[in-house]
Amino acid sequence: MDFLTEVRWSPYAVGAGIGVLSWLTFLLSDKALGCSTAFARTSGMLGKLFRGRGRIEKNPYYQKFAPVIDWEWMLVLGILIGAAVSALLSGDLDPRWIPPAWEASFGASLAARLAVAFSGGILVGFGSRWAGGCTSGHGISGTMQLTLTSWIMAISIFVGGIAAAMVIYGVPETAGV
Amino acid sequence: MLTSLHGRRGLQLTLGLLAGILFGFLLQKGGVTKYEVIVGQLLLVDFTVIKVMLSAVVVGMLGVHAMKSLGLVQLHPKPDSLSAGIIGGLIFGIGFAGMGYCPGTLVGAVGNGYLDAIFGGLGVIAGAGVFAAAYARLQKGVLRIAQPKNLTLPEIFGVNRWVVVVPAAVLIVLLLWWMDSSGL
Numbered sequence: 001m002d003f004l005t006e007v008r009w010s011p012y013a014v015g016a017g018i019g020v021l022s023w024l025t026f027l028l029s030d031k032a033l034g035c036s037t038a039f040a041r042t043s044g045m046l047g048k049l050f051r052g053r054g055r056i057e058k059n060p061y062y063q064k065f066a067p068v069i070d071w072e073w074m075l076v077l078g079i080l081i082g083a084a085v086s087a088l089l090s091g092d093l094d095p096r097w098i099p100p101a102w103e104a105s106f107g108a109s110l111a112a113r114l115a116v117a118f119s120g121g122i123l124v125g126f127g128s129r130w131a132g133g134c135t136s137g138h139g140i141s142g143t144m145q146l147t148l149t150s151w152i153m154a155i156s157i158f159v160g161g162i163a164a165a166m167v168i169y170g171v172p173e174t175a176g177v
Numbered sequence: 178m179l180t181s182l183h184g185r186r187g188l189q190l191t192l193g194l195l196a197g198i199l200f201g202f203l204l205q206k207g208g209v210t211k212y213e214v215i216v217g218q219l220l221l222v223d224f225t226v227i228k229v230m231l232s233a234v235v236v237g238m239l240g241v242h243a244m245k246s247l248g249l250v251q252l253h254p255k256p257d258s259l260s261a262g263i264i265g266g267l268i269f270g271i272g273f274a275g276m277g278y279c280p281g282t283l284v285g286a287v288g289n290g291y292l293d294a295i296f297g298g299l300g301v302i303a304g305a306g307v308f309a310a311a312y313a314r315l316q317k318g319v320l321r322i323a324q325p326k327n328l329t330l331p332e333i334f335g336v337n338r339w340v341v342v343v344p345a346a347v348l349i350v351l352l353l354w355w356m357d358s359s360g361l
Contacts, residue, residue, distance in 0.1 A: 129305050
């Protein structure tokens with residue numbers, strides 16, 4: 001069982017594992033892996049708390065994606081546990097607030113890192129809901145079902161992401177392509 | 178199909194949690210819970226993210242379509258329009274580069290101890306909330322531009338699913354082989 005305590009596995013083994021996990025979720029739960037809808041449901045739960053139940057219940061988006069804990073919400077909760085277990089087993093659990101690569105580029109300001117993480121998150125939340133899914137729901141589950149929009153979204157993520165990364169971080173001299 | 182199993186709500190929530198634990202375990206072992214790996218992919222210096230995603234797609238695709246052909250599962254292609262995929266994907270990509278996590282991997286990142294991902298997650302919730310507030314206005318117009326009548330490539334081409342699955346699997350494997358052999 002030594003492989004459980006290894007820090008990194010081959011990306012092909014990890015991908016194949018996620019593929020097999022998809023078989024199981026289709027078979028046992030009639031569901032595809034996906035994450036961003038759970039964040040939309042959570043926004044509705046918080047909206048009920050802070051903006052009032054009536055307003056949320058009248059919103060057509062929350063009528064489509066009710067603010068309740070469902071299979072996908074539990075999946076997202078499970079990711080937290082699974083990643084923590086994996087990191088603990090391999091001694092890779094490493095509490096920190098600023099990624100070292102960020103600090104090397106932009107310095108040790110916690111406020112700057114959290115502001116960019118938060119505003120990047122807003123775009124990710126808004127964009128994933130605009131497209132109807134994220135890197136998992138469209139990028140993995142949708143593409144494996146050969147959904148045209150999912151392939152287009154996955155490619156658009158990387159087009160937008162690569163362009164933005166080159167602007168934010170600069171074009172690296174060692175870029176592989 | 179295991180319809181009676183699918184209808185048991187409590188059991189399904191447990192299965193969702195178990196699937197998530199396995200998913201999170203795999204994401205962490207793959208290194209994609211790490212900001213450096215995500216940003217490295219977008220800067221085209223580390224191809225881990227694409228390798229994980231394409232391996233998952235090829236293995237998942239073969240199994241899911243085999244089970245579909247055997248009548249064991251139904252597919253769930255998302256109904257979104259092509260314009261929604263492009264606009265949403267580009268907006269997502271820009272945020273992805275700044276945050277360095279996606280909605281699934283940010284949760285795994287928190288499990289890995291990377292606490293900036295908590296603020297990323299709060300941002301994702303806020304962004305989803307902003308979209309929900311705008312949805313009533315968007316749903317009748319811009320979201321429906323280029324709405325395909327058929328969602329999946331086999332339906333669009335009007336062919337048996339395997340006519341698309343087999344070449345797609347071969348192309349993905351060749352692409353992975355090319356990436357690996359050229360040292361990416």
